[in-house]
Every structure is written in structure tokens, then in C-alpha cells.
Amino acid sequence: MERRSYRTDLWIDWCPGCGNFGILTATLKALEELNLDPSKTVLVSGIGCSGKLPHFVNVNGIHTLHGRAIPFAMGIKLANPELTVVVHGGDGDLLGIGAGHFVALGRRNLDIVVVLHNNGVYGLTKGQASPTLPMGVKTRALSWPNLQQAVNPVALALASGYTFVARGYAFDSHHLKELIKAAIAHRGAAFIDVLQPCVTYNDVFTAEYYRKAIYKLDEDPSWDPYVREPTEAEEKLVKAFRKSLESGRIPVGVFYVNPHVTTYEDRLSSVLKVYPKLNPANSPIEVSGKPVISAKAFERVFRDFIVYVES
């Protein structure tokens, strides 16, 4: 089979050395290795440097509003559950302005992958502190050390109910690619926190910093994040939480995978029996310009609202 090209020919306008290049490379590689059909794959992004990523990838791309990539993706996925839907968003996007949606997706366990571009700053607006920048840290553009505490993305994802939670590093494309592939293969809401240097505005959490701080979870042969039996879920979740709170060195890899939680698609099919086989995108709504519901059917369907007069 001919190899597909997953790269558009657009010039990439990220700063030279930007962590986004690594995330893009991993994304392209993952799509290639999974051989996903571009017309059945949708990348959905928010606003900021990360938001431009879909334009560089030759699959359907929806570059949405700041913070709202997840609800856009949800509508797409619910309407056409056959599509592979991957969200790319920055830390300000997914954990600041869009944090409510981030939590809600976990609750739903809808089959969507969320890739967090975590660089600690709002790059495109010149380097303000993002929700993942630790308190007391002063990056280049700040007037004084950050006064707000950081949110822990992995812990938040675990608490919200994501059933696949991982962390990767932008400049370890091979490792990140494998995480993305595993996240796409997972049924349910999947989250990957990607540590990403911002060469222009984050002069604290640099590539050099990460090179020293990062270690891989699977270096420890006893690390097993997979919930094999539903009864293991609590124990594995607690372990993942504890791991997410580790300070000093930064673990990357898979924190938690629980395939035993029903997806939103499953839950929906318990009330809409025909779903997802019959779904909003493939069910007919008209026949030659007429509604699928005839005048007679209308009276049958809505009989509770019709009163036959007996004078």
C-alpha cells in the first residue's frame, strides 16, 4: 500500500526550537503507523501556538475557540462515533479557560484523546503565566514571581475520570508517539500531558531542565498502570495519584489505564438502543425533501398531545 503523506505543505510558523515540533512529529508518526484514514480522523484544537497544529496535518482539522476544543470534539464524536477524534490544546486553553470542559470529558469517558501542550506560559500573548506554572517561579516575561499555584494536570485528569492518563515529553518523539498510539487505541477519554519547552518565554523549564529531570515510569519493572480487573481500579488509581505528586524528578509514561469503565457511547446506547450503529450523522432525516415523519406518523408519535374532539 502506498504510504500516505500526513503532512500538509504549509510552512510551520512556530519559533525555531519550539516543543510543538516534537509533538507534531509524534502525531504524524502515530497517524502513519496506525495508517488512519484522513477523512475519518479529526484533529480539534483550541487557541494559541498549539491551536495551529491541525493545519500542518493532512487529516480533518478544526481550529476552534480558546478553551472550547473539547466540547467541539464532543459534538463531532457524538454525531459521528466512527471518527477518530484527537484534541490538541495548550495549558492555558485546557486547564485555564477550558478547565470545566476538561473535567466534564473525564466524567463522560467519551472516546476522545486529549493532548495537552504543557509549557507553563501563554506564548502567543507574550509569555504570561499559565495554570501549570508553579507558584514562585518567574519566567522571562513576568514582572514578579508567579502568585498563583499550579494545577497538576495528571492528578486533575485522574480525579476527573479519564481512563487513560499519561505524560510524555515533546522532545522524546518516539516515546510520545507510542503514547499517542496507545491513547487512540484506548476506548474512552484519554489524556496525555506533554511537557514542552517554550524557547521564547519559558527560560526556567527548558529542554536542558527536562533532560535532567525526566525519567521513564517503565524503568521500574514493577510499575503496572493497567487495571486488569475492575477490583484493581482503586489501588491503581491511588498509585497513579501518588506518582503524579512526586516532586524533584519528573516521571513520564503511562500513569493509569482502566478499560473497564463504560464509555459515553456505551451509556448512550443503553438509552438509544440503535446508537452508535445508527447515529446523528448517518440516520436519514428526509426523503426527497420531505421529513421522514409523515402526517400520519406525526399523529401516532405525538398522540399524547392530540385531543380528538367529541362534541
Place this chain on the structure above:
Amino acid sequence: MVLEEASAIIGGPQGAGVETSIAILARALARVGYGVLADREYYSNITGRHSYIHLKVSATRLPRSLSYPVDLLVAMDAETVLTHFTDLTKGGVAIYDKGSLGKHLEEIPSVEDATKARVRRACEERGVECSVGGVLKYLEREVGVKLVEVDFGRVLKSLAETFKLDPRQLSRYASGVVISSVAVVLDIREGALSYALGAYFKGREGLVQQNMRIYRLVSSELGSYRGLLKLGKPSIGLDKVLLATGNDVVAMAKVVAGVRYQSYYPITPAADESLLLEKYSYVEDEEGPIGPLVVMQTEDEIAAIASAIGASLAGARSSTSTSGPGFDLMVEGISFAGANEVPVVITYYQRGGPSTGQPTRGSQSDLMNAIFAAHGEFARVVLASGDHLEAFYDTVLAFNIAERFQVPVIHLLDKFLANSLATTPIPDIDTVSIDRGEVFRGSGSYRRFDLSKVVSPRAYLGAEGVVMWYTGDEHDEYGHICEDPEVRVAMYSKRVEKLKLVEESIPRERKVGVYGDGAPDYVIVGWGFTKGVAIDAIEVLEKRGLRGRYLNLRLLWPFPAREVAEEISKVPRERVVVVEHSYGANVSSLIAMTTGLAVGSSIVKFTGRPITLGELVEALERVIVGGERRVVLSYGA
């Protein structure tokens, strides 16, 4: 005396069964052939505060408006008697609970202080004691009202004995007493009542039996009052009617329109529509399956609009329903839909603002919000509906416009319509069409925003062999970010200019409905729920020698400037009267802006209660005969 039509108020504490009462009574009345229009007034409260139904029943037509004074007052509690005793007509009927007789205004904690002062003033002006007994005595002596006393307690006690009911559950049956006493006083035949009870309590035969037992108890107690208010023989001539609220009608229309994705965040008075849609989200009819419709309760209104846009991109007809506060949150999403030419429908039920305002009261004060909210310029369409039947057809039209022209469409309704129960002709489904617009069926190099057409053929996400991009940034034909000035001008103009195509495609009568005299003395301009009361007022004034015309604006944006200008030019400008549930009579500004013509007069109401017939007739006379330019209405508790 036999009445052609009768008005009534049925009141009681929120949660005590007022809504159940009207659902069953309206069905019984419709069964016999009467027309009913019933507005529901209530506080933002779950139990205890004063709520009431204001209704009109007609033997000769489907009522379009509500009227004061009322012929019948039905009071489940003391607060209803005291709040509404001034609403009764001479010679009317008051049904009340014997148990409430001793209650004094000052002892009722649920009455707001301002309302207490108002009621106290009404008592003082009439020189009556502000107690249930006091005002009833006054009504009987001075207003000729016939008093019908029902001992709610005794009826319910007897019911409890017969069916061995837990006394704590008895309050559930109070609605049965209300329904039964009204049925006796209006002389509704028993068969119609048992039919209505059976339909309402479908599958709960016990409740039907118990309520019929209540009916017999009340019937024997009130035997001498049977037909005290006698309605004429029904002559409307419909063999079947739809009995539904505005929320219900819009939901039914969405099912017919083929909506496949509906999102919502709970808000009054929109949420009921989505709840009903859940019930009909998939139906296996004998002619084939209908649906599935995914109804999604989102985490907020931002997610509601965003996910509706997402579903639309994937090819589902999609919509979201909300009210003012929710719409405000959706505005950035609407701007995205405009920029990306995404068909999406927002059903917008107005309530009293600003801010939380009056969450359960009606208003038409969001006209400008619906038309102008959002940054940048782009085509959007705003529709309004004058009654339940129009709301049905306009709902379908909204989706057809949205998909044919790839624009966001806002269907602007209000709480009055949403919550009023009405008998309506069955919508003619055979006349309904579905227009999905031009869909791209090819494969390969696809340009989503093909500039060779104002409306570029649309492909759905997932279409075989097709890849597309969307972005909120200015973009090229493929949907990639592009800031080139020439592309900017071409794309921007395309999005704005399609509004002209929308305007040309909509037939005149769907833009502006005209009623009344073609050579009028005065012209009323309104939109939405004012339609019924305006047309009725014109009829009343015609008998007094004034010929009026009503313009029912159904297309609010693009504004039908030419059609409106032609109509309002028929009379001097001070005889053009805008009637609106707002402070600003805001449609006047829209007319001035689009036609250059200044509207001379206005009649407005912003108490949160609907404009009623008597007050509108009086106000119109003040404007047309008396020369007043602005009248502010306020009647109704």
C-alpha cells in the same frame, strides 16, 4: 347566562397542583370542543410561592389572547383570593377552600412585603377587611360575585377513608378538587373529565379512579352550582387539536425537522423543550425509525453551542435551546459559526433580564441581543413566531435556512409562548419540506470555502475521501489561516453578503404577517407573543369605528425593511404603534435603522406578565384618539 368565552384564574402555592389542574382541565375542555389558552405565572421557586394559571376558554374560536377581568377565580389558598380578588368581573364566580376563610393577609408569610402593601391598599380603597372572609363578603355584596365554597379538607378526608390513603399524601389530591369544582361550575360532562384524567394519568388507573371519586364527592357537594358559568355550545369545528405548550411544539417541530443533536444547559424557560426531546429521541414508528436524536446536557452553555457546532460539522442537524443568560455565554460560539459558515439553530426563549432578572417571567427585551451580539460582521438570521402554530413551522424553517445558507439561525421566542398551553390546529406535515442545502459529493481536493460561490458546497466531516479544515481565524478556501488582504476581503464579503440571498429566498408572508384592514386608521407593529392580543384588540376597536392593521414580524433579521416601510407608510407616523414586552419598544429602533422611518408611538409592558386585551384596547385608544405617544402597561399580579 350563556357565555361565548370565559376567562379564569386558578391559583395556589407552587407545587400544589396548579399545573396538573390546567393540564387536565384544558384536555377535558378541548375534548368537548372548546378552545383554550392558558398562561402559567410562577415564581422562581420549587414549592410554596404563589402561582397561577390565567386562561381563556372559548366556544367559538381558538383563543389568541388573555383578558381581565376574569369570570372565574379558583383559589386553592388564601393568597390566591387576596391577590386576585380585584380581578373578578361583576357577577363572576369565586371558588374557594372553606379552610382558608379565616386567613388574614398579614398572616401569610409567602406574600412579599411589596405585594402585601399593594393588596392592603386595594382593601383599604374598598373599605374591606383584608382577610379571605372580608374580601369574599365584599365580592358578594358589591361585585355580585357568586361564592362557591368547597371544603377541601372534608373532600380529601372522605377520599382518604375510601381508599385508605396516608393523610400525609392527601395534598397530592388537591388538584382533583380544583378540577372537579371547575368541571361542575362549567358543567363539563363527566366523560370528558374521565378521558382527560385517563390521558394525564396514563397507566396509573388508581389515580384516575381516586380523582373520579373526588369528582363525585365535589359534584354532590356543589350540585346546586352545576352550570353556574355556562359556556355556549362549541362551534369551532375542528375534529382534533394539538394541546401543547410552546416548549412542546418546538420540540415536536425539531423531531419533524430531523434534528439529530440537541445540547442544553438547564435554564428556565427553555429546559422543558430538551426534556421532551429526550422522550422522543428515538421512535420506532410503523413507517420506520425516527431518530436517533442525541440530547446532551452539557456543563455550560458554551459547551452547548460548541458541541452543537461540532455535531453540525459532522453532518447532523443540530441545535441548542436557552434563555438570555445562556445566550450571552454562547455569543463567541455564534461568532465562530458565522466565521466558519456552520448551520446551527439557537432556540432563544426570552425571559425578564438584565442578569438573572425575572427568571420565570416573560419578556421581549432581548431583540437587539439576538440580532447584534457577537464581534465582527457576518450573516445571521433571526426569526420570531407569533403563536404556537407559527413556532412549529418556524422551527423547521430555521433549520432549512441554516443549512441552505450555512448560517447560524436564532429562533427568538419567549416565556409567554414557552409556558402557555394552547389548543392549536394540527400542523400540516405534508406542507413541511426539508432543505439541507448543497452538499459536496465528490472526493479528492475539496475546498470547503470555495470562493466561486457565495454558499460553498458543504461536505460533512467523515465524508469518504475528503479532508477539510475550519478555523476561527480568517482563512483561505481550504480553511487554512490566511491574512492576505485580498483573501480577507473576498471571504469576509462572502459571509456578509449571503444575507441578501436569505432575504430573497423567504416569501413575503413568512417575513411579515399582515392582519386587519388594508386601509387602516392605525398600524400596530409587533413580533412574537403580542400577535394574538394585538389582533384581538384590533377586532374590538373595529366595533368602535377604528380600522387597524397588525404587522406580525416573523423575520427580524435580515429586517424586512421594504415590506414594513410600505405598510407603515399608510398612516401618519404617530399612528404607527409598536407593541412590545420591553421598556424600549426596541423594534422601533430597528425600523428607524433599516427604513429611515421613525415610528411615532409605543405601548410597552415590562412587568413580566403578558399584555392582556382590555389594557391594550384602552392604551390604543389613548394613543390613537387621545394622542398619547407612549403608554406603559402594568396590569396583572
